[in-house]
Amino acid sequence: MPLRQAATAAGLITGYAADSWFGDPRRRHPVAGFGTVAAALERRCWADSKIRGAGYAGVCAGAVTGLGVAAEAVTRRRPVTRFALTAVATWVVLGGRGLAGEGREMARLLEAGELPAARQRLGHLCARDATGLDAAELSRAATESIAENTSDAVVAPLLWGAVAGIPGLVGYRAVNTLDAMVGYRSPRHRNFGWFAARADDLVNLVPARAGALLTAASAPLAGGRAGTAWRTWRRDGSAHPSPNAGQVEAAFAGALGIRLGGTNTYHGEAERRGTLGDGRPPAPTDLRRAVRLSRIVGAAALAVAAAVAVAR
Incomplete structure (x- = not known):
């Protein structure tokens, strides 16, 4: 096995372990720094234009991916350095531990009947309007977010790291972050964020x-x-308006024996998400089960990613 392939696989495993043990870096998180720079650039170049938005997303994501390409080139004959940079990049872009922590905290608040705190906490997981949501709707919202972000924050970066190394890791996270910043169909970003949203759909x-x-x-x-998870995924995955989010949400619904989907409100606009699964509405206990399933899926994705990196 070439040392470069082994270094990438070992870096993915080490970075995943660092995220599992330590969670996100507590100070000067590079993703947060990227978001700050991207937000400043948006303020300077925003226009109600798809072309302007495409240029903005291309510059932001292209710059980060270019740094990843440079890191790969510099470490081409330095497997130890390649391993270290891959491990750090993997740790920075993953969000498995943070996602699980948010899910458990939401479950705790709901089990304690602290609905106002749970509504406020939901903003850590998604941009859904939580005003007036009851315990069942909050459980559904959190469970759907756990499912979707298992793909976005764990599976996708690991697989991109496996097939494209450091550029895949950091480039994917840049695209995904831009989608979270400007990809929502708000009046300000309906055109400007169109390209970022479509790019995120493509890479996922x-x-x-x-x-x-x-x-x-x-x-x-x-x-x-x-x-049941397989059948629910194949039957209901396309019922969701997103080409990707419904895939994992439907599989989670089938795996947990619950029903997800319904009408959600984002930025004052109601959106019908279809019905995913045949079971009962999720409860706080199901949210804890979703967290456990998320962690298991993340570990399985790591095994696949390491194998792909070795065979690449």
């Missing part, structure tokens, strides 16, 4: 479906049934 097409497949395979380890 394969990872989202891989995440759904891994969810179905992992279902028995979370007390579910692989066959």
Whole structure:
């Protein structure tokens, strides 16, 4: 096995372990720094234009990806340095521990009946308007966010790191962050954020479906049934308006034996998300099960990513 391939695989494993043990860097998080720079650039170049938005996204994501390409080139004959940079990049872009922590905290608040605090906490997971949501709707919102972000914050960066190394890791996170910043269909970003949203859809097409497949395979380890998860994914995955989010959410619904989907409100606009699954509405206990399933799927994605990196 070439040392470069081994260094990439070992870096992915080490970075995943660092995220699992330590979570996100507490100070000067590079992703937060990227967001700050990208927000400043948006203020300077915003226009109600798809072309202007495409240029903005291309400059932001291209600059970060270019740094990743440079890191790969510099470490081409330095496997130890390649391993170290890959490990750091993986740790920085993953969000598995933070996602699990938010899910557990939401479950704790809901179990304690602290609905105002839970509504406020939901903003840590998604941009949904939580005003007036009851415990069942908050449980659904959090469970759907756990499912979607298992793909976005764990499966996708690992797979991109496996096939494209450091540029794949940092480039994917840049695109995903831009989508979170300007990709929502608010009046300000309907045109300007169009390209960022479509780019995020594109880079997640394969990872989202891989995440759904891994969810179905992992279902028995979370007390579910692989066959039910598979059938629910194949039947309901396309009911969601997003080409990717519904894939993993449907698989989670089948794996946990619950029903997800419904009407959500974002930035004052109601959006119908379809019905995913045949079970009962999720409860706080199901949110804890979703966190466990998310962690299992993340570990499975790591195994796949390491194998792909070795074979690349």
